[in-house]
Amino acid sequence: MLTAAKQQTKVLFLSVKYNIMREMTNHVTFLMNIIFMVLNNATFIVQWLLLFQLKSDIGGYVLSDVLILWGLAASTFGISHIFFSQAFKLPYLIMNGKLDSFLVQPKNVLLAVISSGTNTSAIGDLIYGYIIILIFRFSLYNLLIFTLVSILGSIILTAFGVIVGSLSFWIIRGDILSQNLISAVINFATYPEGIFKGVVRLTLYTVVPVGLINYLPLQIVLNFNFTSLLIIIGAAIIFVALAFLVFYRGLRRYSSGNLMISRI
Amino acid sequence: MKKYIFIFKTTIMDSLQYIMNIILGFVTYILIIFIFLNLWQYIYTDPEKLINGYSLQQMIWYVILTETIWFGTRNGAIISQISNDIKSGAIAYVINKPYHYVIYMIVRNLGEIAIKFFLYLCAGLTLGYIWVGRIPEFNPIYIPLIIMILISATLINNFLTMSISLLSFWIEDAAPFHWIYVKILLILGILFPVEMFPVWAQPIIRSSPIYVITYGPVKLIISFSREIFTSVLLAQVIYLLGSFLLLMGLYQKGVKKINVNGG
Numbered sequence: 001m002l003t004a005a006k007q008q009t010k011v012l013f014l015s016v017k018y019n020i021m022r023e024m025t026n027h028v029t030f031l032m033n034i035i036f037m038v039l040n041n042a043t044f045i046v047q048w049l050l051l052f053q054l055k056s057d058i059g060g061y062v063l064s065d066v067l068i069l070w071g072l073a074a075s076t077f078g079i080s081h082i083f084f085s086q087a088f089k090l091p092y093l094i095m096n097g098k099l100d101s102f103l104v105q106p107k108n109v110l111l112a113v114i115s116s117g118t119n120t121s122a123i124g125d126l127i128y129g130y131i132i133i134l135i136f137r138f139s140l141y142n143l144l145i146f147t148l149v150s151i152l153g154s155i156i157l158t159a160f161g162v163i164v165g166s167l168s169f170w171i172i173r174g175d176i177l178s179q180n181l182i183s184a185v186i187n188f189a190t191y192p193e194g195i196f197k198g199v200v201r202l203t204l205y206t207v208v209p210v211g212l213i214n215y216l217p218l219q220i221v222l223n224f225n226f227t228s229l230l231i232i233i234g235a236a237i238i239f240v241a242l243a244f245l246v247f248y249r250g251l252r253r254y255s256s257g258n259l260m261i262s263r264i
Numbered sequence: 265m266k267k268y269i270f271i272f273k274t275t276i277m278d279s280l281q282y283i284m285n286i287i288l289g290f291v292t293y294i295l296i297i298f299i300f301l302n303l304w305q306y307i308y309t310d311p312e313k314l315i316n317g318y319s320l321q322q323m324i325w326y327v328i329l330t331e332t333i334w335f336g337t338r339n340g341a342i343i344s345q346i347s348n349d350i351k352s353g354a355i356a357y358v359i360n361k362p363y364h365y366v367i368y369m370i371v372r373n374l375g376e377i378a379i380k381f382f383l384y385l386c387a388g389l390t391l392g393y394i395w396v397g398r399i400p401e402f403n404p405i406y407i408p409l410i411i412m413i414l415i416s417a418t419l420i421n422n423f424l425t426m427s428i429s430l431l432s433f434w435i436e437d438a439a440p441f442h443w444i445y446v447k448i449l450l451i452l453g454i455l456f457p458v459e460m461f462p463v464w465a466q467p468i469i470r471s472s473p474i475y476v477i478t479y480g481p482v483k484l485i486i487s488f489s490r491e492i493f494t495s496v497l498l499a500q501v502i503y504l505l506g507s508f509l510l511l512m513g514l515y516q517k518g519v520k521k522i523n524v525n526g527g
Contacts, residue, residue, distance in 0.1 A: 026436055026437075028435065028436075029435070029436045029437045032435070032437070032440050033437065033439070033440055035440075036440030036441070036443055036444060037440070037443070039444060040440075040443040040444060040447050043444075043447040043448065043450075043451055044447075044451065046451050046452075047451050047455060047456075050456060050460055050461065051303070051307065054307050054315060055306075055307050058303070058306060058307070059306060121439075121440075173284075173285070173288060176285060176288040176289065177288070179292075180288070180289075180291035180292055180295075183291075183292045183295070184291070184292070184295055187292070187295055187296060187299060188295075188299065191299055191302075191303065194306075195299075195302045195303050195305075195306045196302055197302075200302075
């Protein structure tokens with residue numbers, strides 16, 4: 001089992017390596033996508049500078065906390081879209097019957113599908129996350145914690161993407177539902193948890209798990225707490241298990257589009 | 265002209281088939297407004313307090329209306345299709361059609377967003393009324409003038425967006441430029457009124473397209489004044505002309521770079 005996992009990881013990294021090499025065929029476009037994404041994320045600093053001029057704390061956060069939250073959201077999004085960008089395009093692949101070529105491969109179908117593409121601009125997101133942590137919380141210890149929670153957050157985000165994307169196996173217009181739920185995670189991820197109250201806050205830890213992807217990891221970066229880390233690890237395991245379960249259940253309902261395509 | 269009216273009509277008929285998709289797309293729009301409702305309610309500890317001349321009610325209405333303009337008039341076709349037509353070479357097949365490619369895309373876009381904008385406006389007005397009550401100081405007598413300003417704002421935004429898409433003639437992927445344009449519009453025009461910015465930055469924003477695309481039209485809805493109307497109208501005429509000339513100039517230059525290899 002350990003050998004199989006090792007081989008699967010090797011295939012995953014090779015897949016991402018070749019995805020990036022393919023994207024790099026046009027160097028200018030590749031670099032522009034990354035640099036402009038860093039700038040794109042940085043524009044939101046203006047928004048928070050303005051808001052913090054009006055009030056010194058927002059939802060219990062100070063300016064640096066919100067910027068670290070932004071950095072964390074960017075790196076989480078970055079890692080999941082570098083390694084598993086196709087997880088967020090599952091509805092399109094399912095609805096257009098484009099899973100055929102993955103079904104005949106000898107490796108794990110879900111991992112092969114979700115790692116078959118890389119979003120170049122996500123590299124810019126990941127870089128932005130590290131720029132923020134280097135500016136506001138520079139230390140080797142903080143870098144390690146930041147990396148750990150970003151990886152865990154990206155695993156939960158990807159698994160969530162697979163779960164809601166797999167709904168297209170059952171639901172017509174599942175693509176819109178999945179798009180809405182993923183965009184909910186992304187939108188909530190960059191605003192302080194403290195501005196939301198009651199049922200909404202509960203929703204952010206369950207239906208739209210942005211609390212597990214970003215809010216709790218931020219607390220770990222700001223003030224390490226082993227229990228919170230265990231909760232995130234536990235949540236990551238549960239979400240991954242659910243993702244595999246829902247995807248393979250749905251795959252039984254999959255019907256081919258009879259498209260003759262080649263994957264190079 | 266007749267053919268463009270026909271294209272406009274058929275696109276509207278076509279978009280009527282996808283009303284359910286538009287309505288399902290409301291979720292993200294409602295979510296963003298909901299986030300801002302919470303954010304501003306947190307910042308305005310006292311709802312009667314004025315921040316830079318805006319009450320909580322006016323601020324929420326500002327965000328709802330700018331987001332409505334943004335969500336209701338954005339269209340993937342003028343962002344991605346023009347770039348894809350250029351990148352794939354499909355543009356070579358459309359430039360010899362009996363219409364002007366740029367005008368065709370403008371008219372098609374207007375047809376696609378007409379129904380969408382109306383639906384978003386209805387949703388936005390309903391949400392705003394439920395959450396914060398009626399728009400303060402709104403006078404229905406100004407509706408025709410506001411509609412005129414809104415149409416011009418949409419056209420200017422379309423011309424600038426299409427101009428960015430046409431950059432694909434020179435660089436393979438214009439998407440990064442779209443991100444920056446959208447973010448500038450979002451931060452400087454959609455999320456905050458000009459008065460929220462430092463005094464030194466306000467004249468710069470007021471002379472930028474942001475003033476005529478988002479701030480100007482919405483300011484006229486939440487607090488109409490003859491002075492603002494005149495200044496927005498004047499600025500729109502200049503930007504309308506300037507952005508159209510830029511669009512046509514870029515197209516004329518770019519189209520010369522097309523190589524038809526046959527086959």
